[in-house]
Amino acid sequence: MTADLAMMPAWQLVKLYKGRKASPVEATKAAIARIEAFNPQLNAFQHLDPDGALRAARASEKRWKKGGKRLSDIDGVPITIKDMVMTKGLPTRMGSLATDAEGPWTLDSPVGQHLRLAGTVLLGKTTSPEYGWKGVTDSALFGATHNPWKIGRTPGGSSGGGVAAEAVGMGNLAVGTDGAGSVRIPCSFTGLFGLKPTQARVPLYPPSAQGTLSHVGPMTRTVRDAAMMMNVMARPDPRDPYGRPDDEEDYLKGFEKGVKNLRIAYSPNLGFVEKEKIDRDVAQAVENAAKVFRTLGAKVVEDSPDLMGLDPRRILNAHWQSNVAVLVKTFAPEKRALMDPGLLKAAEHGANLGQETVVTAIHQRQQVAAIMNAFMAKYDLLLTPTMPMTAFAVNENAAWGGDGVDIGWTPFTLTFNLTRQPAATIPCGLDREGLPIGLQIVSGHARDALVLRAAAAYERVRPIPAPPMAHQI
Amino acid sequence: MSDLTQLTAAELSRLYRKGKASPVETMKAVLARTGRINSEINALCHVDIEPSLKAARDSERRWKKGKPLSPIDGVPVSIKELVRVKGWPASMGSKLTDKTPADADAPAVARLREAGAIVFAQSTSSEYGHKGVTDSPLHGITRNPWNTERTPGGSSGGAGAAVAAGLGPLAIGTDGGGSVRIPSSFNGLVGIKATFGRVPAWPPSMTGELSNTGPMCRTALDCALMLNAISQTDPRDAYALPVDDTNYAKAIDGKLKKLKVGFVLRFGDHPLDIEVAALVTKAAKQFEKLGCKVEEVAAPFSYADAGRAFVIHWLSSLQRVLQLFPESRHNEFDPNLLASAKAGLRYSLQDVINAHVTRRELAIAWNLFFDKYDLLLSPTVAVQPFEVGKNLPDGPEGKANALWSPYTSQFNLSRHPVASVPCGLSRQGLPIGLQIAAGHYKDALVLRAAARYAEANPLKFPVLPEIK
Numbered sequence: 001m002t003a004d005l006a007m008m009p010a011w012q013l014v015k016l017y018k019g020r021k022a023s024p025v026e027a028t029k030a031a032i033a034r035i036e037a038f039n040p041q042l043n044a045f046q047h048l049d050p051d052g053a054l055r056a057a058r059a060s061e062k063r064w065k066k067g068g069k070r071l072s073d074i075d076g077v078p079i080t081i082k083d084m085v086m087t088k089g090l091p092t093r094m095g096s097l098a099t100d101a102e103g104p105w106t107l108d109s110p111v112g113q114h115l116r117l118a119g120t121v122l123l124g125k126t127t128s129p130e131y132g133w134k135g136v137t138d139s140a141l142f143g144a145t146h147n148p149w150k151i152g153r154t155p156g157g158s159s160g161g162g163v164a165a166e167a168v169g170m171g172n173l174a175v176g177t178d179g180a181g182s183v184r185i186p187c188s189f190t191g192l193f194g195l196k197p198t199q200a201r202v203p204l205y206p207p208s209a210q211g212t213l214s215h216v217g218p219m220t221r222t223v224r225d226a227a228m229m230m231n232v233m234a235r236p237d238p239r240d241p242y243g244r245p246d247d248e249e250d251y252l253k254g255f256e257k258g259v260k261n262l263r264i265a266y267s268p269n270l271g272f273v274e275k276e277k278i279d280r281d282v283a284q285a286v287e288n289a290a291k292v293f294r295t296l297g298a299k300v301v302e303d304s305p306d307l308m309g310l311d312p313r314r315i316l317n318a319h320w321q322s323n324v325a326v327l328v329k330t331f332a333p334e335k336r337a338l339m340d341p342g343l344l345k346a347a348e349h350g351a352n353l354g355q356e357t358v359v360t361a362i363h364q365r366q367q368v369a370a371i372m373n374a375f376m377a378k379y380d381l382l383l384t385p386t387m388p389m390t391a392f393a394v395n396e397n398a399a400w401g402g403d404g405v406d407i408g409w410t411p412f413t414l415t416f417n418l419t420r421q422p423a424a425t426i427p428c429g430l431d432r433e434g435l436p437i438g439l440q441i442v443s444g445h446a447r448d449a450l451v452l453r454a455a456a457a458y459e460r461v462r463p464i465p466a467p468p469m470a471h472q473i
Numbered sequence: 474m475s476d477l478t479q480l481t482a483a484e485l486s487r488l489y490r491k492g493k494a495s496p497v498e499t500m501k502a503v504l505a506r507t508g509r510i511n512s513e514i515n516a517l518c519h520v521d522i523e524p525s526l527k528a529a530r531d532s533e534r535r536w537k538k539g540k541p542l543s544p545i546d547g548v549p550v551s552i553k554e555l556v557r558v559k560g561w562p563a564s565m566g567s568k569l570t571d572k573t574p575a576d577a578d579a580p581a582v583a584r585l586r587e588a589g590a591i592v593f594a595q596s597t598s599s600e601y602g603h604k605g606v607t608d609s610p611l612h613g614i615t616r617n618p619w620n621t622e623r624t625p626g627g628s629s630g631g632a633g634a635a636v637a638a639g640l641g642p643l644a645i646g647t648d649g650g651g652s653v654r655i656p657s658s659f660n661g662l663v664g665i666k667a668t669f670g671r672v673p674a675w676p677p678s679m680t681g682e683l684s685n686t687g688p689m690c691r692t693a694l695d696c697a698l699m700l701n702a703i704s705q706t707d708p709r710d711a712y713a714l715p716v717d718d719t720n721y722a723k724a725i726d727g728k729l730k731k732l733k734v735g736f737v738l739r740f741g742d743h744p745l746d747i748e749v750a751a752l753v754t755k756a757a758k759q760f761e762k763l764g765c766k767v768e769e770v771a772a773p774f775s776y777a778d779a780g781r782a783f784v785i786h787w788l789s790s791l792q793r794v795l796q797l798f799p800e801s802r803h804n805e806f807d808p809n810l811l812a813s814a815k816a817g818l819r820y821s822l823q824d825v826i827n828a829h830v831t832r833r834e835l836a837i838a839w840n841l842f843f844d845k846y847d848l849l850l851s852p853t854v855a856v857q858p859f860e861v862g863k864n865l866p867d868g869p870e871g872k873a874n875a876l877w878s879p880y881t882s883q884f885n886l887s888r889h890p891v892a893s894v895p896c897g898l899s900r901q902g903l904p905i906g907l908q909i910a911a912g913h914y915k916d917a918l919v920l921r922a923a924a925r926y927a928e929a930n931p932l933k934f935p936v937l938p939e940i941k
Contacts, residue, residue, distance in 0.1 A: 205837075207830075207833040207834070207837070209830075211829055211833065238837075238840045238841055238843070238844040238912075239837055239840065239841070240837075240840075241833055241836030241837050241839075241840055241887065241888070242836075242888075243840070243913065244714075245714065245715070245717065245913070245914040247715070322822055322825075322826055323826060325822065325823070325826070326823055326826040326827060326830070329823070350822075351822065351823075353822060354822065355789060355818070355820055355821060355822045355824075355825050356792065356796075356818070358822055358825060358826075359789050359790065359792065359793065359825065360793070360796075362681060363677065363679070363681065363793065366677040366681060366711060367677060369711030369712075370675065370676075370677060370709055370710065370711045372711070373708050373709065373710070373711040373713075374708045374709055376708070377708030419711060420711070445711075445713075445715065446715045
């Protein structure tokens with residue numbers, strides 16, 4: 001029974017709470033049991049707080065017993081939050097030895113606050129590479145995090161701890177951050193659903209060093225769970241200077257309407273990714289997924305935006321490298337010496353870019369965004385691969401043997417950090433080694449609910465499988 | 474019959490509806506007045522006579538059938554030369570720009586045409602809108618109709634001078650650091666820089682996320698009528714906000730009772746004209762009479778840090794003009810633009826990124842201010858309209874005053890909605906503006922406050938003399 005609670009979708013779990021067939025304390029204990037079983041191999045947590053979690057679970061249990069006085073639809077659900085998101089009372093180290101280990105941890109980010117006020121049970125903080133700098137998850141602070149589908153492979157990153165935890169039931173929900181793909185890369189590599197919402201749809205504070213590239217989003221085993229998280233997280237906070245109008249959107253409204261007659265563009269390479277860089281199993285799985293949407297009644301056509309020679313990879317590299325160049329300079333030299341050599345190399349690269357290059361890149365970002373806006377005006381949704389490849393070996397800084405300074409190995413995800421459009425990933429099959437492949441689903445600004453609705457339609461015919469490890473308890 | 478050139482769009486609309494005036498009569502009156510006085514103020518750099526009269530006749534037919542496209546159907550509107558109009562060159566006040574007629578309307582222009590407004594003329598700007606006064610190598614000096622020895626401000630100075638002089642009651646300006654609000658203040662108009670993204674723009678501006686397209690009119694209601702059209706979404710703007718279906722003309726109705734108002738007289742250690750200070754302080758007190766609770770408070774963010782962040786954003790963006798044209802032609806730029814662009818090149822990458830970081834911190838500080846106060850009141854500009862032909866007014870001790878517009882640019886950085894509304898005339902008879910700002914997306918509240926204040930304290934708008 002406890003094992004089932006840990007792997008149970010949050011929306012089913014709260015139904016059991018409601019019917020008094022399970023309690024938040026039982027669910028929390030189930031999650032903790034799984035942490036004890038799996039975390040030694042996976043190394044998904046930067047900090048664990050079982051006592052605090054049980055306290056929160058007991059408080060939630062009281063609310064459920066009173067009948068109906070719950071704080072939200074996910075009251076009492078065990079959750080994990082990435083080490084890049086500030087949480088009152090729990091350490092936030094940004095995956096870095098250079099940050100203060102002592103605290104005090106007095107600041108709650110908007111997400112931390114909203115999830116606390118919603119009554120969720122925070123199990124701990126999940127691993128991230130230093131300042132989320134790369135698309136894999138290892139750091140000098142805690143070592144490497146592994147992929148539950150295959151030990152020795154990376155779960156991707158930078159929200160790699162969150163997905164490793166989520167995939168095997170070390171928590172029912174997970175929060176990640178995404179500056180170039182850091183929610184979608186690891187969800188793709190570990191077979192989860194993940195949403196990078198429209199920029200600032202989920203408020204962010206303190207501001208990220210990556211500015212408007214940075215997003216916070218849900219990482220879940222079912223699409224409905226992500227919608228329930230959005231209902232809690234996507235609420236305004238005056239501390240986010242980019243906060244969007246409060247539309248009080250209910251992300252579950254119209255959730256089951258399907259995709260019939262929706263106009264969908266299927267783009268195998270997003271108009272700029274070299275075909276030979278896309279793994280053949282990935283290309284095939286994504287093409288098959290596009291066909292599934294057609295059978296669901298959508299009007300799917302193959303079409304790609306014309307980016308007029310602009311390369312989103314170069315534009316994003318200039319942005320994030322220059323941002324980290326300034327970030328690392330905020331640390332004293334002795335602290336900087338503790339930082340990931342790869343991050344320092346990227347920062348050095350950024351420092352040498354030249355102001356003109358960066359100002360031009362900022363302008364080109366607008367141009368790409370305008371092109372993608374016009375493209376998405378023709379379609380309700382866009383389908384692409386999430387990643388060109390599946391999970392590779394741990395302790396590499398990037399795919400294809402790269403050093404991570406060039407983030408261009410995740411071209412499909414980073415484009416939508418530039419454009420700020422909502423983009424999700426949903427598993428669409430396994431490759432020849434049995435590793436998950438992700439389908440990226442994109443829509444126009446503020447159409448996050450439509451992305452969720454389309455993903456839910458796909459999920460109904462292609463349910464998301466758990467990794468074999470999750471059954472080995 | 475009243476002088477149609479001196480009426481607001483709302484007044485014209487009422488007359489059209491009742492059949493007491495027609496778009497053709499208005500268009501002819503505006504064109505006639507333009508012919509008489511534009512050469513004195515140099516507000517309009519291109520006037521489309523025949524197409525405008527044809528558009529007026531089309532509008533007249535719609536009103537006769539009782540089927541106007543919108544309340545501003547048949548109302549003449551001028552467009553700043555930084556904004557694309559199909560068939561006109563996007564001249565940017567520059568000798569260097571390609572003068573091939575544009576092949577598409579900017580979003581605001583397209584929406585105004587769809588609403589039936591008559592896009593009749595192009596108004597002057599400083600070159601690329603780079604400075605807060607209006608003279609350019611292409612079109613020379615634009616003058617303030619309240620006193621032609623004074624500047625109308627800028628960079629939307631042509632728009633401000635045109636509306637004040639009765640050359641069309643509506644104008645489109647752009648605002649990257651105050652360029653709608655400064656000329657609105659200097660010409661006795663209501664102008665609003667809406668929340669960033671509320672008014673879609675295209676193509677992307679050189680100054681990126683600082684730039685906004687906005688209405689400049691004689692009343693808040695006219696601004697609201699324009700916003701109803703130009704706030705509609707356009708897929709060409711990647712920052713466009715979702716359409717919220719606000720009817721601004723309706724949303725500006727209602728009292729201001731119980732609003733909390735923060736009044737900030739100074740943003741920092743900058744010169745402030747004594748008459749501006751007195752008139753704006755008086756205006757802030759008037760808000761008590763309108764039912765608000767007014768508190769005089771300090772600005773929430775370091776003026777020096779904000780100013781530096783803005784200047785770095787601004788100048789580093791302007792350096793792109795150097796890339797657009799061959800060096801051999803750089804001597805054709807306004808020397809001030811060339812110097813600004815070159816100064817922009819000298820900032821380091823670290824300076825630029827730090828300015829982005831400061832921008833976020835500043836925006837948060839104002840966000841928290843607006844969490845506490847419904848409205849901010851301040852002067853719009855720290856000086857009165859100054860002599861034409863100068864880039865900067867004289868400051869204390871005979872030095873040029875580089876800090877003459879300390880109030881406007883912070884809201885380009887922070888993206889908040891902000892308007893200027895006239896709050897009186899100086900002893901020399903020059904208009905002074907009150908700046909009103911609010912939290913993100915509260916554009917209607919800003920206009921409502923401007924409307925209630927202006928109703929209670931109307932500016933006597935003179936029919937400006939037709940100078941010979």
